[in-house]
Amino acid sequence: MTRDAWLTCTDPALMLNFLGDRAGDRKLRLFVCAWGRDVWRHLSDERSRDAVLTAERFADGEATLADLLAAHRDAADAVQEIPLVLGGRHGKGVKSRKGTGTSKSAAEVARYAADPAWDARTAARAVAWKKGATRYALSNHLRDIFTPFRSAVLDPAWLTSTVLAMARYAYDSGDSSAVPILADALQDAGCGDEDVLTHCRDESAHVRGCWVLDAILGND
């Protein structure tokens, strides 16, 4: 895949296959966590939401493998129970089946997030059948997190206290609207790196694992 193809690709499975072993565990997990955040409103079971939150903490060293395994087990139970719960409450009408499918597939995403064996191949399989808006969103998440055509290392001179504080806020809060302002702070610090500035000013969401935020904060 060429750089231009990467920048315009809307097939997340192709992008994951291209990344292959270069995609580290932490960033791959944060990719599926970003997907989990996208479907958050469909996660009706607390165990599913907890799986996404635990996976985020695990990725950043704030939860143990035992925590992840427990969250994965609970999230798998939640997936299994969805048809029974919705079938019992809402009957078997067309609308109910559609809602059940959406909830079940969202719950599957939450389970993936806490899957201890999550890797690029598993991720590519999981995204392979997604269509339309989901494919587009997942492709953008991959471009936000991975930067296979350049080094993510930034000049330490740009990492002023203002830049560091703004990046920390954006990362911890998930508030993407802070990232374009971060570009201004980087420029004030002398940054003229067009890739970095363009990325920060991109309207797409900047998720946990965003390559620029990671580079500023020194995340692996």
Ligand SMILES: [Zn+2]
């Ligand atoms: Zn970003």
